[in-house]
Amino acid sequence: MTRRLSSTTLYTCFLGKWDFWKSFSTSSRVYALILKVNAEMDKDMVAFALNYAQGKKVDYAEVRAHTEKQQGLVLKNGVLEAYVSAVDDGFCVRVLADGGIGFASTNKWTKDEARAVVDMAYKFAKMAKRKDRITFAEEKSVQAKWKAAEGKKLADVPSETRIETMLEIDKDLTSQGVNVPSRMLNMGSNLTEKYFVNTEGSTISSYVPRINVFAFITVVENGKPEQAYKQFGCAGGWEAVDQWKLNERLINETKVLQRVIREAKTIHPGKMDLVCGPEVAGIAAHESCGHPTEADRILGREMSQAGRSFIYPGGPFWLGTDIGSGAVTVVDDPTVKNSYGYYEYDDEGIKARRRYLYKKGKINEFLHNRETAAKLKTRSNGSSRANNYDREAIVRMANTFVEPGDFTEEEIFEDVKQGVYMKSFTEWNIDDKRFNQRYVGREAYWIENGELKHPIARPVIETTTKIFWSAVDAVSKKVEYTAGTCGKSDPMQGVPAFMGGPLVRLREVFMK
């Protein structure tokens, strides 16, 4: 699920509720930002913890340390509410023993504490008393050191520059002749250093800088409000802020909302063609392809939280089953350079690669970690992620998108007699088996004989995964991405992700 309001964004996955705002209260842990810029990770302590774990009767153990150097600012209606800067660092131990898993973490870097968390994880693993013993799929050990490309280093960008950048955007938003009485603009960056070791001999060091901007704006005309949220994010440096053209795109968003209020018409419910823009194609790919192909959901491990999947052993949908038309291929790929969900090795030390989840209309591959891969007698495809040292790594998406097709954008529209172009969305959700979904257009236009006409007021598609993907008959050539934060698990873990696609055309779907 994508979250709308998370500690890093107001956007996708299970990004659900009000945690963003709470995150800037003192009750939150988000205070760990950049003050200890020069803090060095104590790798000897990590080695000590692993060595201590190896002295116990474990089938497997790993130690993962994070240093998260974070900065964030909150701009509310042109006023800087707060600037947060700190370092959140700690390590965790995961143990497999007697067929059970135990996990413990701490942010106290002492040997006594390291022994305490190893003891705790070991005790917890043995406490499971499982009938079915958990095993991990076989993998080779890895020695690796990797990092994401960073142009202008985020650590070198002073707080003044960040503040001025966002104040300037706010000023521009309010000087374009559009009434924008409420603006929430946030900027955050996170420099993530990780160090991973396990009892199989893997040692992996990594560094990923990420920057993100979130905007939530309300436009009011004649007493009528319309709202929009936009998120920008990537792995990389400060150069991304220029590339995003924030002023231009956010100003455009206010004008879109103004036009919706002034000119948008409702549609007569019925069957018609629908052209989804990259943002809508991306959320559909994420929600109704990425999530249902997570193997932990398929096997029931998320049953009480994010739910299960319409794909399950013995059910009507499985690998090789039709789920869409032949025009549909949806992939998840952590290796897209500078993507928000970028990584080279996952949090179990497995090399990342592109996964073809739906391929030419058929269910093709699941997202796996080592636990789910062992259960389904396959190999991990590097989908295990944790959002910090105090979270277990679980099966996650990275960058999920519809692969490009052969159509030009003109060809996509030209033989639509009557239909809707849904360029972006506002409300969206999907049931917990990932089959019954709904997307409501934010920027949308009526199409008549291949031409875009007037704006449409909040058009709705409410349909099933099978109907949605089966109705696709054409896909354009150019993929565009949107940044989001995917939420899953208990406790909630928001992880950065891209969603995207080209233009995707659906024939004869019910719109209202």
Added chain:
Amino acid sequence: MSEALAKTEAIVKKGKALGADEVVARTTFGRYRQTRFSNNQADITVGWNDYVTDIALSWQKRLVATQVHDFQNVDETIKRLYQLAKASKENPQYGGIAKGKFQYSKSKADKTLGRLENQADYVFQAIEAARKEVGKDLNAGGILFTKLEDVYLASSEGPMGEDSRSAIELSIRAFSEKEASGHSVECSSTAKGFNPSRAGEKAGQIAKMAKNPKAGTEGRYDIIFDPLFSGALLGMWGGMTSAFQVMIHLSIFVNKLGQKVASDLVTMRDVPAAYSMSNRVFDDEGVPVKENVLIEKGVLKTYLHNTSTAKIFKTETTGNAGLVAPGPWNLELDAGDMSKDEMFRNVKRGLYLTNTWYTRFQNYATGDFSTIPRDGIFLIENGEVKKSWKDVRLSDNALKMLNNIAGTSKERQHVHWWGEADPPSLSPYVLMKDVQITRPK
């Protein structure tokens, strides 16, 4: 004074000595444990040890914040924080943090929750209770979570205190078939009287009733919401009373103070009560927490405030800081005079919805949204559950729904759940008229 409070106060003094106008620091030693289970077995047990001090500092109306772990690097961190404040921008609306010395009530935390020996046993009890209802086909998953926090707060403006906060929560979702499930929770601030079997039994009962679900039918229905679902609605409405959310139009309550926003039957409070999982004695500024009536007999009485938002609204803090965003601790919807059974008898044709997830808005200011009922969805005819449904969506308006509340039950339950029912609440069964249900086509 405890050593931890003395160290926390020392941080405040260092900030003041550097030239900060205000400094507040809060140290939390947290011990959190969680067992996750699915397919009737424990998947993982997790322990988190947390040693964290949150520090906020203001200088000439510039608010900055940071964090240290285990009191390490304090001198360097506080110096950098002060430098950050000087490089920051003035917030003309900043109203400061709370001033004065306060007396706090004694914490009622249950220290035993920091040393439960085998918490997985609670899980097995819940599973067995569900199995008694569902039988051999039961497939159950969920979590057992415990929390024990020792909290030490010091402020340059006077507040200083210690608190302990404890909580225990069991959440179980029981499946009787692939598409038939029930969900229930058991939540408390203490282990005393904590009964995981109660949650397992209710989840199992709903799962049993939910067998053989059929696709539901679109239309407008009278609806009875189970406390788990009404807890999610309370979280939605209660969050929107935050003054911060009001200021950024993430709320249906903008400019509605003193106005009728709900049915006469609605009295909603924020009460950080002793029973609650979020029980506490002070907020993040050190202001003693208290009961606040948010909506009284349908009239919006107050927003939730910290000191700074209160100044903007020319009122007093409600003891709900967050230094930037105030928020509710534990919501309560007042009980009505109708029993749950009487409520069902009052419904000629309607639905009983037991849980929901994925609530998303088209527009927070107008309140247009949808949410997806999950677990038991039941058609009621002439006061009795007649059919089990699936695949429907509640697509309506948050403000209109508040006005359509036609009854609250005498029975209330303390609920909290990962997906939607957050913050914790004391929630009754709620009868609501004329709610729109849609389904996929």
